[in-house]
Amino acid sequence: MDMSERKRSILRAVIELYIKTAEPVGSKTLVQMPDFHVSSATLRNEMAELEIMGYLEHPHTSAGRVPTAQGYRFYVNELMNAYRLSVEEAERVRLAFQEKMAELGNMITKAGRMLSQMTQFPVYTMSSSTKAVPTVKRFELIPVDAYSFIIVIMTNTDVVKNRLVRLPFPQHPEGIRGLAVLLNRYFTDLPAKDFSEEAVERCAAAAGGAGALIAIVLEFARQVLDAQTDRGFYLTGTSNILNYPEYQDVNKARALMDFLTEENSGKLPEPDERDNVNIIIGPENVEKELRDSSVIVVSYDIGEGQKGVLGVVGPTRMDYAKVAARLSYIAQGLKRMLQGEALPPFEP
Amino acid sequence: MDMSERKRSILRAVIELYIKTAEPVGSKTLVQMPDFHVSSATLRNEMAELEIMGYLEHPHTSAGRVPTAQGYRFYVNELMNAYRLSVEEAERVRLAFQEKMAELGNMITKAGRMLSQMTQFPVYTMSSSTKAVPTVKRFELIPVDAYSFIIVIMTNTDVVKNRLVRLPFPQHPEGIRGLAVLLNRYFTDLPAKDFSEEAVERCAAAAGGAGALIAIVLEFARQVLDAQTDRGFYLTGTSNILNYPEYQDVNKARALMDFLTEENSGKLPEPDERDNVNIIIGPENVEKELRDSSVIVVSYDIGEGQKGVLGVVGPTRMDYAKVAARLSYIAQGLKRMLQGEALPPFEP
DNA sequence: CTTAGCACTCTTTGTTCTTGAGTGCTAATC
DNA sequence: GATTAGCACTCAAGAACAAAGAGTGCTAAG
Numbered sequence: 001m002d003m004s005e006r007k008r009s010i011l012r013a014v015i016e017l018y019i020k021t022a023e024p025v026g027s028k029t030l031v032q033m034p035d036f037h038v039s040s041a042t043l044r045n046e047m048a049e050l051e052i053m054g055y056l057e058h059p060h061t062s063a064g065r066v067p068t069a070q071g072y073r074f075y076v077n078e079l080m081n082a083y084r085l086s087v088e089e090a091e092r093v094r095l096a097f098q099e100k101m102a103e104l105g106n107m108i109t110k111a112g113r114m115l116s117q118m119t120q121f122p123v124y125t126m127s128s129s130t131k132a133v134p135t136v137k138r139f140e141l142i143p144v145d146a147y148s149f150i151i152v153i154m155t156n157t158d159v160v161k162n163r164l165v166r167l168p169f170p171q172h173p174e175g176i177r178g179l180a181v182l183l184n185r186y187f188t189d190l191p192a193k194d195f196s197e198e199a200v201e202r203c204a205a206a207a208g209g210a211g212a213l214i215a216i217v218l219e220f221a222r223q224v225l226d227a228q229t230d231r232g233f234y235l236t237g238t239s240n241i242l243n244y245p246e247y248q249d250v251n252k253a254r255a256l257m258d259f260l261t262e263e264n265s266g267k268l269p270e271p272d273e274r275d276n277v278n279i280i281i282g283p284e285n286v287e288k289e290l291r292d293s294s295v296i297v298v299s300y301d302i303g304e305g306q307k308g309v310l311g312v313v314g315p316t317r318m319d320y321a322k323v324a325a326r327l328s329y330i331a332q333g334l335k336r337m338l339q340g341e342a343l344p345p346f347e348p
Numbered sequence: 349m350d351m352s353e354r355k356r357s358i359l360r361a362v363i364e365l366y367i368k369t370a371e372p373v374g375s376k377t378l379v380q381m382p383d384f385h386v387s388s389a390t391l392r393n394e395m396a397e398l399e400i401m402g403y404l405e406h407p408h409t410s411a412g413r414v415p416t417a418q419g420y421r422f423y424v425n426e427l428m429n430a431y432r433l434s435v436e437e438a439e440r441v442r443l444a445f446q447e448k449m450a451e452l453g454n455m456i457t458k459a460g461r462m463l464s465q466m467t468q469f470p471v472y473t474m475s476s477s478t479k480a481v482p483t484v485k486r487f488e489l490i491p492v493d494a495y496s497f498i499i500v501i502m503t504n505t506d507v508v509k510n511r512l513v514r515l516p517f518p519q520h521p522e523g524i525r526g527l528a529v530l531l532n533r534y535f536t537d538l539p540a541k542d543f544s545e546e547a548v549e550r551c552a553a554a555a556g557g558a559g560a561l562i563a564i565v566l567e568f569a570r571q572v573l574d575a576q577t578d579r580g581f582y583l584t585g586t587s588n589i590l591n592y593p594e595y596q597d598v599n600k601a602r603a604l605m606d607f608l609t610e611e612n613s614g615k616l617p618e619p620d621e622r623d624n625v626n627i628i629i630g631p632e633n634v635e636k637e638l639r640d641s642s643v644i645v646v647s648y649d650i651g652e653g654q655k656g657v658l659g660v661v662g663p664t665r666m667d668y669a670k671v672a673a674r675l676s677y678i679a680q681g682l683k684r685m686l687q688g689e690a691l692p693p694f695e696p
Numbered sequence: 697c698t699t700a701g702c703a704c705t706c707t708t709t710g711t712t713c714t715t716g717a718g719t720g721c722t723a724a725t726c
Numbered sequence: 727g728a729t730t731a732g733c734a735c736t737c738a739a740g741a742a743c744a745a746a747g748a749g750t751g752c753t754a755a756g
Contacts, residue, residue: 040730061735061737062737409749411707
């Protein structure tokens with residue numbers, strides 16, 4: 001049984017109708033469409049064959065057809081027309097970008113919120129370091145007054161963090177500056193776990209009076225380096241799923257929502273390849289909690305050694321073309337913003 | 349009609365049963381309790397009076413009694429026994445604090461997650477500045493190499509932020525250090541909106557070649573100061589509400605969930621007074637989206653000029669005593685952690 | 697004041713029946 | 727050989743109805 005042109009267009013019609021209505025599609029509905037000039041009986045025969053081929057299924061005898069995961073997959077790979085944002089929509093997004101991002105706050109967070117609002121689906125964002133082990137590239141200690149100084153730490157991932165430290169005893173600014181030199185000598189380009197006791201002692205010996213501060217600085221360095229492996233997880237719009245009939249069953253909704261949390265951020269799909277929009281359909285998901293849902297996910301470059309991940313979660317009946325288009329548009333904008341570029345009216 | 353001792357204990361029993369079961373409480377159920385040595389008829393009479401007094405109500409003729417908001421209020425004010433965490437529970441929390449907090453990340457966030465897990469309700473946290481207008485207390489510019497330097501900004505709220513700036517043209521370290529002095533002269537203790545054109549020009553004139561960098565530094569300062577008014581909102585455990593029968597109606601659940609978002613953080617209850625556990629019952633809420641729910645909220649001191657808010661949202665049928673106890677226990681722990689104290693086995 | 701008793705109300709649950717959408721199959725038609 | 731008309735069949739969903747059960751309010755007696 002081969003995939004005739006007519007079968008393809010029937011399959012496409014069934015899927016697109018089902019995406020819109022969430023109702024099983026029957027032969028009668030199809031016959032009313034202007035696209036088909038055949039009788040309902042013919043459509044029934046074709047649909048029966050599509051069912052045998054695995055693209056459609058049947059909740060029960062007297063119901064219309066519903067796409068299977070395999071059906072969606074075929075649709076995504078072969079049938080789907082690329083969705084192009086309308087000029088208005090693209091412009092609206094661009095303006096929102098300009099405006100919202102100017103408010104500062106976390107740009108990534110804001111972009112996630114925008115995307116969720118546009119798609120009406122939950123959206124997750126995270127960033128994951130691609131550089132293997134984070135190390136300190138440079139220590140900087142700035143004396144503020146006799147009782148306090150600021151630690152500034154730059155990592156090999158070009159992240160800069162600081163902390164104001166208050167001391168219970170006065171400390172000479174020169175001692176602090178000297179300590180910085182020593183710290184840079186002993187502890188740069190070293191993963192946190194290699195901050196050895198021994199090195200601390202040698203450094204303390206060289207530092208004299210300021211040696212007592214080493215532990216404080218290194219503790220902060222450890223925290224910063226640990227935070228580098230942090231996934232910076234953010235999630236919005238989960239409650240949107242309650243809008244869709246597939247999650248009217250509270251248990252299903254809860255199962256998905258419980259899964260979509262920071263704790264599980266490591267289990268959420270990440271794209272296999274940079275800048276590629278990945279579509280994972282229902283049972284294709286590794287995690288069983290996602291097997292009834294689909295995920296569209298993309299990654300984008302941010303700074304050196306870091307990539308960002310942006311994903312949309314929804315029912316398998318999801319307008320893949322539209323969501324993918326919006327997702328990649330936002331990712332594109334985000335990438336530019338993060339690189340500090342101005343925002344040209346980028347490609348829709 | 350006065351509130352006899354017996355009425356009080358009947359009211360308490362009804363409320364506590366209803367909190368446990370979410371089922372209307374009838375006279376038969378009460379008569380089975382060992383606490384009452386009267387007949388069901390007597391209980392019925394008493395309950396009818398409690399209903400007239402406004403503490404109970406009746407979904408329909410043949411149903412048991414359900415507490416009204418007024419009933420809960422009376423319970424909270426007069427009837428409720430303070431709930432004391434068991435030693436085991438307190439100890440468990442203390443250990444979790446020690447462990448989880450050591451992982452760093454945002455302590456407040458972690459505490460929120462713990463509380464949500466303990467109560468099985470959604471929890472929100474935010475911090476709000478109590479100091480009126482944020483200003484820069486001190487600018488610090490650290491030259492890194494000819495093409496880059498780090499801006500460090502300390503605010504009057506003792507927040508320190510920094511940013512690495514790359515320049516398209518080389519800049520002499522001395523010029524940068526000189527600029528720092530000028531910035532501190534012209535722009536400290538000044539709200540962001542008073543960074544006038546005029547002041548920028550005067551400063552630029554004095555700075556010479558490095559004057560071009562003023563705009564960059566001030567832009568960052570503006571961002572930092574704006575972020576100071578940020579509420580640092582965090583929310584967890586929203587999906588928990590789906591566990592409770594009062595939110596089995598998907599529309600109700602969605603209404604609440606849609607309301608519980610960052611955008612509405614300003615509308616969420618904040619305690620009237622520092623360190624006081626506030627209980628807001630159903631219709632007592634200002635926001636109509638919360639009128640079917642209750643909120644327990646507390647604030648705690650963090651650093652100077654900042655207070656933190658920690659709140660729990662749940663159905664009006666909520667174990668007020670238990671939740672309040674847990675909430676304030678966590679808030680207490682959080683406060684200590686944030687003040688950098690070690691964790692003694694604090695009061696349950 | 698308390699309680700036993702009883703009629704009454706209203707929700708909940710289960711049952712049965714009907715309706716209608718949609719199918720699969722067969723036989724006739726192009 | 728592909729298409730179509732026709733028809734019997736299936737099954738979910740909804741309506742209508744009945745029965746059960748929980749709980750009430752009231753009355754009259756203790």
